[in-house]
Amino acid sequence: MVKYEGAQRYLPEGRGLAELREAAGRCRGCDLYADATQTVFGAGPQNARVLMVGEVPGDREDATGKPFVGPAGGLLDKAMKDAGIDRGGVYVTNAVKHFRFTPAERGKRRIHKKPSRGQIVACRPWLVAELEAVTPGVVVCLGATAAQSLLGTDFRVSQQRGELLDLPGGEARVLATAHPSAILRAPAEDREQAYQELVKDLRVVAKATKAA
Ligand code: URA
Ligand code: SF4
DSSP, X not given: OOOOOXXXXXXXXXXXXXXHHHHHTTOOSSGGGGTSSSOOOOBSXXXXXXXXXXXXXXXXXXXXXXXXXXXXXXXXXXXXXHHTOOGGGEEEEESSOSOOEXXXXXXXXOEEOOOOHHHHHHHHHHHHHHHHHHXXXXXXXXXXHHHHHHHOTTOOHHHHTTOOEEOTTSSSEEEEXXXXXXXXXXXXXXXXXXXXXXXXXXXXXXXXXXXX
16 A cells, blocks of 8 residues: 555644635645645535545536535435435535546546545545534445545445444444445446435434434
8 A cells, every 4th residue: 555644734723624624725645636626625514413425526526626516416415305314414525535537538527536545544634623523423434435434444335334333433323325426337227226225325314313
């Protein structure tokens, strides 16, 4: 694994979301800042009861600076609505805050690339700081990258998806489910079922938040 300096030394003294976001804009904790347009920090209210973690910003997110505003975000918004989760009470972020991509031909959409283990580890201090600032009741890991950042590399989404677990070292519960992009990439005949499984997992989150 390529080791990077990591984000820790870029963290500000004040740990409110606004201060964190500002400081993250200057992070050079790994190599991803160099080719991306900007840091895509999390978004949502500091008092959110649910915090959702994706993988890495995509093309649209890199351009706008906001998480989950592209096709995956559209699907996630719909799934939250179908599951009865109030979108306004959710903080969304990513395990890695800079877009990683393979350069595309001119004028084409750049293709997102999975962050490396070293980049996930380097960026983790921002995610931990967001968790500490928001103190959500439930954390949702969207896909394996988020789950491995928060639950360790032995965690398998396929084996434990949809289960409410205790977040190690925290007060929150945590649930892992599929990444919305995986649903968009699924073969057409499997897509509806994959979507319904995501909604089913998010209903567990809706119920847990209401009970808390
Ligand atoms: N996929 C992610 O994991 N995060 C985003 O913000 C957008 C797409
Ligand atoms: Fe810093 Fe994370 Fe961006 Fe790497 S990906 S430069 S650790 S904010």
